[in-house]
Amino acid sequence: MDEFEASLCLALETKKEKGLLRHMRTVEENNEINIFSSNNYLGLARDERVRQAAIQAIEAYGTGSGGSRLTTGNLSLHERLESVLAAWKGKEDAILFSSGYLANLGTISALMMSGDTIFSDELNHASIIDGCRMSRARTVIYRHADMRDLELKLCNAAPEGKKLIVTDGVFSMDGNIAPLPEITQLASVYGAWVMVDDAHATGILGETGAGTAEYFGVSDGVHLAMGTLSKSIGTEGGYVAASANVIQYLRNYARPFIFQTSLSPGVIGAALKAVEIIQTEPVYRQRVMANAEYMRTGLRKLGYRLIEGTTPILAVVIGEAKRAVEVSRCLEGHGVFAPAIRPPTVPEGTSRIRVTLSAVHTRDEMDRALAAFAAASNEI
Ligand code: PMP
Numbered sequence: 001m002d003e004f005e006a007s008l009c010l011a012l013e014t015k016k017e018k019g020l021l022r023h024m025r026t027v028e029e030n031n032e033i034n035i036f037s038s039n040n041y042l043g044l045a046r047d048e049r050v051r052q053a054a055i056q057a058i059e060a061y062g063t064g065s066g067g068s069r070l071t072t073g074n075l076s077l078h079e080r081l082e083s084v085l086a087a088w089k090g091k092e093d094a095i096l097f098s099s100g101y102l103a104n105l106g107t108i109s110a111l112m113m114s115g116d117t118i119f120s121d122e123l124n125h126a127s128i129i130d131g132c133r134m135s136r137a138r139t140v141i142y143r144h145a146d147m148r149d150l151e152l153k154l155c156n157a158a159p160e161g162k163k164l165i166v167t168d169g170v171f172s173m174d175g176n177i178a179p180l181p182e183i184t185q186l187a188s189v190y191g192a193w194v195m196v197d198d199a200h201a202t203g204i205l206g207e208t209g210a211g212t213a214e215y216f217g218v219s220d221g222v223h224l225a226m227g228t229l230s231k232s233i234g235t236e237g238g239y240v241a242a243s244a245n246v247i248q249y250l251r252n253y254a255r256p257f258i259f260q261t262s263l264s265p266g267v268i269g270a271a272l273k274a275v276e277i278i279q280t281e282p283v284y285r286q287r288v289m290a291n292a293e294y295m296r297t298g299l300r301k302l303g304y305r306l307i308e309g310t311t312p313i314l315a316v317v318i319g320e321a322k323r324a325v326e327v328s329r330c331l332e333g334h335g336v337f338a339p340a341i342r343p344p345t346v347p348e349g350t351s352r353i354r355v356t357l358s359a360v361h362t363r364d365e366m367d368r369a370l371a372a373f374a375a376a377s378n379e380i
Contacts, residue, residue, distance in 0.1 A: 019322040020342055027337065034365050036338040036355050041312050042203055042284040043360030044274045045234035054235075057269025065262040069096075070251070073262035081268050082239070084275055085227075088210050089241035090219040095250050096239050098260050100199050100228025101127040103238030106254035107226065108166065108195070109134035111246075116161040119153055121145065121178065123171050125197060126345075132166075144171075147182045154190040163192035164224075169212030170200035173346050173354060175313030177205070180212055184221025195224035200313060203232025204285055209278045232278065235270045237263045287359040288312045291366060295357055298370040302377060314355040316373075324351035327376050334372035 001009070015021045027035060044050050057077060067073035078096055086094040097103040108131030112118055116137040120128060123144045132139040140157065143149040150165070157163065165187050167178045180196065187194045198211035206214030211227065213219040224246065229237040240250065251257060278284065292312040299306060299316060307315040318324040324340035331338055331353070342351045355369075 019320075019325060033332065033335055033337045034369060036336055036357070036361075036369055038356060038358065039200070039231035040234055041200075041232045041288050041356065041358055042234070042274075042278065043358050044232065044277060044284075046360075047234065047274070047277070049277065050234055050270045050273045053273035054266040054270035057265040061265035063266065064264050067262070068258065068260060069262045070258060075262075075265060075268070077265055077268040077272070078262060081272055081275075084272065085239050086241045088208065088275065088279065089213075089225040089227075090210070091225060091241035092244040093247035094239050094241040095247050095254070095257060096237055096263060097254075097256055098237060098263055100197075100226075100230055100238035101130075102256040102260070103226055103228070103240055104128050104197060105131045105134060106256035107224065107240050107250060108132055108164075110250055110253040110255070111135075111224075112137035112162065112164055117157050117163050119150060119157075119163070119165045119192065121167045121171075123174060124166065124168055125172055125199070128166055128168075128197060137161075137164075144174075145176065145179055147179060147186065150183070151186055151190075154186060154192065157190075163190065164195055165192050166195040167197070168200070169196045169198040170205070170311050170313065172200055172313065173341055173352070174307045174315050175200075175309035175311045176307065177201070177212060177215070177309070177311065180216045180218050180222070184218045187221065193223040194221060195226060196222050197226045199226075199228040199231055200311065202227040203278045204288065204311060209282070209285055229267070229271045229274075233271050233274045235267045235274065237267055237271065284359045288357055291357040291359065291361050294363075295355060295366055295369070298366070299355070299373060302370065302374050304373065304377070312357040314357070316353040316355055318351055318353060319349055321351040323380065324353060326380050327353055330376040330379050331369075331372045334368075334375050336369045336372040338369075 065073035082094040097106055104127035112135040114136045118132050118137050118139045120141055122141050140153045142153050170177055184194055201211040203209045205211055213222045225241040227239055229235045305317050318327055321342040328340040338353050338355050341354045
C-alpha cells in the first residue's frame with residue numbers, strides 16, 4: 001500500500017472508531033424484510049400505471065436521450081413535464097435537472113455570487129449546503145426554523161448584493177415543516193428572495209399535493225420552488241419552478257443543466273403519469289398521512305422520543321451513533337428495515353432511526369414494525 005492509499009485507510013479507520021463507517025447493502029436481499037425508510041411515500045415507484053407510462057415512453061423514444069437539453073437531448077416529453085410542474089407550483093416555467101441534488105447545486109451556484117448573501121437554515125439538505133459553497137456568496141446559517149435568529153441575521157446583513165433565504169419545506173431528517181408564512185414575510189420586509197426545497201413535501205402537503213407553499217397559501221412569496229422527482233413522484237430527477245426570466249437565466253447559466261445529458265425518456269414518462277395520479281387522486285396522500293399518525297402514536301406509546309411533526313417522516317431520536325446502529329440492527333432482526341441516521345447527516349448526539357411511511361404500508365405491516373420497536377427497546 002502506498003502513502004496515498006494509506007491516508008485513505010486512515011480516514012476510514014477514524015470513521016470506524018466513531019461508529020460512523022457506512023456500508024451499502026441491497027434492499028432486495030431479504031424478501032421478508034419490510035422497508036420503513038424509503039422516500040417512495042406514495043408507493044408510485046411500483047405503481048402499474050406509472051410503470052406502463054415508463055415503458056410506453058421507452059418504446060416511443062428509446063432508453064437514453066443521447067445529449068444535453070441544449071444540444072440533441074431535448075424531447076417534447078421534457079418540455080411537457082416542465083410545463084406541468086410549473087403550473088402545479090403556480091409559476092410561469094420550470095427547468096429539469098438530472099437529480100434533486102443537481103437542481104440545488106446548479107440553481108444556487110448560478111443565481112448567487114460573490115457579493116451576494118444566502119441565509120440558510122442549519123438543517124438544510126447537503127445539496128443546498130454544497131450549492132451555497134459553490135456559489136462563493138456569503139452564507140449566513142440561521143438556527144433551525146428560528147425566525148428571531150433569521151430576522152437578526154437579515155437585519156445585520158451587508159446592504160449590497162442579492163439576498164436569498166433558502167430552506168427545506170419539510171426537513172428530511174426531522175420531518176417538521178418550515179415556517180414559510182414567517183419566512184416569506186421577513187423576505188419581503190428585507191428585500192430577499194425565497195427558495196424552498198420541497199423534496200419531501202411535494203405530493204404530500206397542500207390541497208393538490210403541490211407542497212409547502214400551497215399548504216400555507218404563500219406560493220407567490222416563494223420565488224424558487226425546487227423539488228425532486230425521486231420521492232413521492234417515484235422516479236428520479238430534480239426541478240425548479242420560477243418566473244420565465246429566472247428559468248431562462250438558469251438554462252443559460254446553470255452548469256449541471258447545460259453540460260449534462262438530459263433525463264431519459266422512461267423517467268419522464270413515469271413522472272408525467274405519477275404527477276397526474278397525485279393531482280387527481282388525493283387518497284394517496286390521505287393514506288400516507290393516516291399511516292404516519294398511526295405509527296407516531298404507536299411509537300410514543302412505546303416510550304420512544306420523536307421530534308414533533310405531522311409529515312410521513314418520523315425522527316426517532318436515540319442519541320449516540322453506536323446505539324442507534326444497535327437499534328437498527330435489532331429492528332432488522334425482527335424484519336424491519338429502518339437504518340440509523342448518524343453524523344454528519346444529523347448533529348452529534350442526535351443519531352436516530354428515520355422511519356418513513358408509505359401510502360401502501362398495511363396496518364399489519366405497521367403493527368409488526370411496532371412490535372419490532374418494542375422488542376428493540378427491551379433488548380437494548
Ligand atoms: N433535497 C432534499 C431535502 C433531499 O432530502 C434530497 C434527497 N435526499 C435531495 C434534495 C436530493 O434529491 P435527489 O435524491 O433527487 O438527488
